Amino acid sequence: MAGTYSQLLLHVVFSTKGRVGWITPDVVERLYPYIGGIVRAEGGVLYDIGGVEDHVHLYLRWRPDGSVADLMRTVKSWSTKWVHGSMPHLSAFAWQAGYSVFSVSRSQEDAVKRYIATQVEHHKREDFKSEMLRILTAHGVAFEEQYVLE
Numbered sequence: 001m002a003g004t005y006s007q008l009l010l011h012v013v014f015s016t017k018g019r020v021g022w023i024t025p026d027v028v029e030r031l032y033p034y035i036g037g038i039v040r041a042e043g044g045v046l047y048d049i050g051g052v053e054d055h056v057h058l059y060l061r062w063r064p065d066g067s068v069a070d071l072m073r074t075v076k077s078w079s080t081k082w083v084h085g086s087m088p089h090l091s092a093f094a095w096q097a098g099y100s101v102f103s104v105s106r107s108q109e110d111a112v113k114r115y116i117a118t119q120v121e122h123h124k125r126e127d128f129k130s131e132m133l134r135i136l137t138a139h140g141v142a143f144e145e146q147y148v149l150e
Contacts, residue, residue, distance in 0.1 A: 006064040011112050012072065013057050013135070014099035019128060019149065021053030022093050027083075032056075034082055038075050042066065047109075050116040052123045057116045059104065072099050100132065102139050 016022050023031065036046040039060055048059040062068065076095040083093045104112050115122070122131070129149050136143050 004064055007106065008062045008064060009104040009106065009109070010060055010062055010068065011057065011102045011104050011116075012060065012068075012099055013055060013101075013132070014072070014076070015055040015096045015128065015149070016053075017094035017096050019054040019096075020092075022090055023051060023053050023056065027087065027090070030086070031079065031083065035075055035079055038078050039071070042071055042074055044071065048113045048116045050119045052119050052128075055128055057119060059109075059112050059116055068101050072101075100136065100141075102135070102141075 032049045035049060035056070035058070039046040039058070043063045043066060045061040046058060047061065049056065051057050062071065080094060083090050087093075126134075132148055133143075133145065136148070
């Protein structure tokens with residue numbers, strides 16, 4: 001085949017360090033577009049982003065020649081530096097070390113987008129730990145519960 005063709009759709013979830021509620025509405029309106037710019041600069045397409053004060057969900061298309069680990073390292077490090085530089089009152093802001101990533105079938109795109117868009121309402125009923133354990137289980141990911149939210 002002469003070219004490379006792909007449709008690598010990912011749902012990525014990651015939290016602030018210690019699940020501190022740093023991502024307030026005023027931070028969201030600036031941070032989310034900045035993260036979108038990082039994803040674009042790295043060759044991806046951010047289709048949706050959302051979350052609550054202590055974690056973020058991304059729905060994105062990624063390129064076949066890039067590692068997800070490299071993308072996440074870049075997203076976290078650049079966004080942290082940007083937060084520290086543009087919001088001095090958040091000098092302690094940090095992301096957790098890890099992340100969760102799941103492949104998404106195009107047929108499930110609307111469900112994932114709806115899920116991300118309704119995070120605020122969702123977290124009135126379910127805490128982040130329960131959410132992560134449920135998502136990991138639904139995707140058949142092996143995990144040790146005590147390490148999920150380190």
